[in-house]
Amino acid sequence: MADIFRCMGKAAHVALCAIARHLRLRSNVFNHLLDDTPLPTNEVSSSVLVATYSNASLQNGKGAIGGGKPGMNAEVEKGLLTLVSSDSPGIQVCDPNGRWYVADGGSAPGDLLLLTGKALSHATAGLRPAAPYKAAPDYSSGISSGGRASLAFRLMPQGNAILDCSPIAAAGHVIPHSYVPISVSQFMDDLSAEEDVLGSRSDNTYVARNSLNKEPSLRSVLSDPVSGSFLEDAMLVSCGHSFGGLMLRRVIETSRCTLCCAEIETGSLVPNLALRAAAAAVKHEDDRRLFHNATVRKRRKELVDQMASRRPNKENGDIGDDGIRGVQYPFSVNEKVVIKGNRRTPEKFVGKEAVITSQCLNGW
Ligand SMILES: [Zn+2]
Numbered sequence: 001m002a003d004i005f006r007c008m009g010k011a012a013h014v015a016l017c018a019i020a021r022h023l024r025l026r027s028n029v030f031n032h033l034l035d036d037t038p039l040p041t042n043e044v045s046s047s048v049l050v051a052t053y054s055n056a057s058l059q060n061g062k063g064a065i066g067g068g069k070p071g072m073n074a075e076v077e078k079g080l081l082t083l084v085s086s087d088s089p090g091i092q093v094c095d096p097n098g099r100w101y102v103a104d105g106g107s108a109p110g111d112l113l114l115l116t117g118k119a120l121s122h123a124t125a126g127l128r129p130a131a132p133y134k135a136a137p138d139y140s141s142g143i144s145s146g147g148r149a150s151l152a153f154r155l156m157p158q159g160n161a162i163l164d165c166s167p168i169a170a171a172g173h174v175i176p177h178s179y180v181p182i183s184v185s186q187f188m189d190d191l192s193a194e195e196d197v198l199g200s201r202s203d204n205t206y207v208a209r210n211s212l213n214k215e216p217s218l219r220s221v222l223s224d225p226v227s228g229s230f231l232e233d234a235m236l237v238s239c240g241h242s243f244g245g246l247m248l249r250r251v252i253e254t255s256r257c258t259l260c261c262a263e264i265e266t267g268s269l270v271p272n273l274a275l276r277a278a279a280a281a282v283k284h285e286d287d288r289r290l291f292h293n294a295t296v297r298k299r300r301k302e303l304v305d306q307m308a309s310r311r312p313n314k315e316n317g318d319i320g321d322d323g324i325r326g327v328q329y330p331f332s333v334n335e336k337v338v339i340k341g342n343r344r345t346p347e348k349f350v351g352k353e354a355v356i357t358s359q360c361l362n363g364w
Contacts, residue, residue: 005049008112008153009037012047012083015114016155019081019128029167030123032342033080033157033184042308044301046156047079053149074132077117078191079156084113086150094132102136118191119157125165125179159185159297162228166343180220181228186286189293190217219286222279226250227344230283234275238265242272244279331356 013034017027035045074094084091086104091113093103104113121130157163164181182190223230224245231244239262243251251258252266331337333356341350 001049001051004151005045005047005153008049008083008085008151009045009047009155011112012081012153012155013037015081015083016120019120019124023124023127023168023173024171025167030080033119033123033161033163034155035158042305044304046158048154048156050152050154051150052152053147055147074134076130076132077115077154078119078188079117079154080120080123081117081155082115083153083155084115084150085111085152086113086148088148090136090148090150092134092136096129100134103133117154119163119184119187122163122179122182122187123157123165123168125168125173125175127168127173157184159183159188162342163187177225178220180223180225182219183228185290185293186219189289190219193289218282222275222282224248230279231272232276232279232283234272234279235269236272236275238262238268242275333357 016030016034020029021027035043035047039045084104087109089102089104089107091102091104092100093115094100104111107113115133116128116131118130120128161184162181163184165175165179166181169175224243224247226246229245231242233248234242234244235248236242237251237257239257239260241257241259243258247258251264252269255264255266256262257264335356337354337356339345339349339352339354
């Protein structure tokens with residue numbers, strides 16, 4: 001399985017590079033979203049390989065590929081892309097015009113089916129939308145061997161990366177307003193939250209899911225579209241619009257509203273206290289949820305670590321003295337760090353020493 005993981009991982013990387021080049025981007029433009037290759041020992045990859053075998057008579061109760069939700073509803077992958085290899089056709093994909101077709105009908109042994117995911121859709125500002133798919137009922141019932149085996153490799157972005165469309169904008173593509181930069185962990189948490197909401201409804205259809213994606217989220221309305229930070233410093237400008245963070249700076253510098261293009265009297269800015277309070281409340285809610293999710297992720301990683309570190313001569317119950325710990329922050333308060341920065345870090349900060357004053361889980 002380790003060899004298959006490496007092999008399909010490589011193929012997924014190549015496919016991602018090809019997608020980037022096709023969009024007139026550098027082929028390595030998405031590399032910062034991926035785990036290091038090779039991963040340091042003890043690190044768990046964000047990507048996953050799932051092997052499934054489904055009996056024909058049980059097919060109707062299973063998802064199209066491993067780990068999918070039960071039922072015949074359309075599913076959409078969350079990650080960047082998913083490669084599926086199977087011994088017989090069985091996956092229907094929805095084309096951009098809403099027509100379903102059997103996507104792996106003509107594939108030979110060794111062919112891989114590529115499904116685009118929601119993270120890729122966000123990173124490309126919708127230019128490579130996520131493909132809805134479902135199990136094809138006709139094909140699954142007609143298999144003489146009585147079952148279908150498949151391997152699915154899900155290329156997932158690493159949790160602390162930022163999904164950001166600026167390379168797409170730089171290549172001359174138009175970016176709709178709803179595509180704000182967002183950390184991968186937040187993006188995935190949002191998708192899980194959406195699923196929870198939709199899962200509790202009876203009319204769990206693809207249409208409902210799709211329309212939900214197009215509406216701007218509460219978070220995006222309450223955050224600065226440039227930096228992604230919450231509008232806790234929101235100012236009301238003379239046209240009636242409000243801005244905070246880097247977008248506010250831009251509005252002041254240009255004396256022009258970026259939403260309605262009205263000329264702004266920069267001397268008459270008023271703090272928008274209601275918007276600040278709303279942003280602070282949602283941020284607080286978010287932090288609590290992130291804290292919870294980080295605890296769950298950490299526990300899962302520790303369990304994997306424990307399983308890996310168990311030697312054959314160790315007794316089964318012997319886990320060692322570092323069992324389940326709480327959430328681990330990357331740095332402690334008062335610790336000195338050197339700012340490495342990323343593309344959006346102002347140059348004057350890069351390489352400078354900083355002291356940690358408070359702890360935050362999502363790194364923003
Ligand atoms: Zn305005």
